[in-house]
Amino acid sequence: MEDPRIGESEKQIFSVTTEQLLSFINDRFTAKECSNCSRAYSVQVMTESGDMPVVAQYSLARTPHAGVWVFLISCSNCGTVSMIHTEAVREWMFESKDPVGAGGVDNNVE
Ligand SMILES: [Zn+2]
Numbered sequence: 001m002e003d004p005r006i007g008e009s010e011k012q013i014f015s016v017t018t019e020q021l022l023s024f025i026n027d028r029f030t031a032k033e034c035s036n037c038s039r040a041y042s043v044q045v046m047t048e049s050g051d052m053p054v055v056a057q058y059s060l061a062r063t064p065h066a067g068v069w070v071f072l073i074s075c076s077n078c079g080t081v082s083m084i085h086t087e088a089v090r091e092w093m094f095e096s097k098d099p100v101g102a103g104g105v106d107n108n109v110e
Helices: 008-015 018-028 086-094
Strands: 043-045 055-059 067-075 081-085
Touching: 008 086, 018 043, 018 067, 018 081, 018 086, 067 086, 081 086
Parallel strands: none
Antiparallel strands: 043 067, 055 067, 067 081
């Protein structure tokens, strides 16, 4: 039986690959260095189930059965973990007029 909480948007979020998330980061981030260690920013996508990006859920204090979904990334130097709202990536991939950038993906935000 399918999980009734998993609709089309959630399926799209689960389909986002590490490469596609890195493309989003390269498209949207302008930071040249980590705000904590000041090294040139090199993003590491935290992964699960092979090479798929982690989708973490932060439960809501007032509504514990509901949560906000985020992708987790970290600075490859100091390990500072940051979150990206999954909906921003889903909209960029599936609803923006510009197609998802393909190829030339690296994990350095420059
Ligand atoms: Zn850092």
